[in-house]
Amino acid sequence: VSSGINAEYGEAGLCLYGNDIDETTTPVEATLMWTVAKRRRAARDFPGADEVMRRFKAKEGRRRVGLVVEKAPARPHYPILNTEGEIVGEVTSGSPSPCTGKNIAMGYVDIGYIKNGTPLQVQVRKKIFPATKVAMPFVPTQYYVEKK
Numbered sequence: 001v002s003s004g005i006n007a008e009y010g011e012a013g014l015c016l017y018g019n020d021i022d023e024t025t026t027p028v029e030a031t032l033m034w035t036v037a038k039r040r041r042a043a044r045d046f047p048g049a050d051e052v053m054r055r056f057k058a059k060e061g062r063r064r065v066g067l068v069v070e071k072a073p074a075r076p077h078y079p080i081l082n083t084e085g086e087i088v089g090e091v092t093s094g095s096p097s098p099c100t101g102k103n104i105a106m107g108y109v110d111i112g113y114i115k116n117g118t119p120l121q122v123q124v125r126k127k128i129f130p131a132t133k134v135a136m137p138f139v140p141t142q143y144y145v146e147k148k
Helices: 003-012 038-043 049-058
Strands: 062-069 079-081 087-096 103-110 119-124 127-134
Touching: 003 087, 003 103, 038 049, 062 087, 062 119
Parallel strands: none
Antiparallel strands: 062 103, 062 127, 079 087, 079 119, 087 103, 119 127
């Protein structure tokens, strides 16, 4: 995927299959439960429903988050660290953001680190750079919604 397309997807907070999600990722982990209709959640009539709904209610595991990384762009597979230097996750995609002028990234972190404003760090090659957990999308959407 070209870096331009990757930046556009990233700014919108969208997942790239093979980077941010794959066949092992649940909608809960990827913060995509909005794609599972409430009726289907209640009926549990989709593949893996029991496990997905268990994880949804348990509030455990990992979650996809947005990060702003200071100074250096984060790339896939770079470790995400807490402020004590312990690995708490991994970057799945990242690039400089033309719209925000910042280095943005998405990745998965342990559930204890998903609150907006949480200070984190990203190891880029052999250096550690400060990062902050932020809300996605990184750039506000301006989709046209027809008024009813």
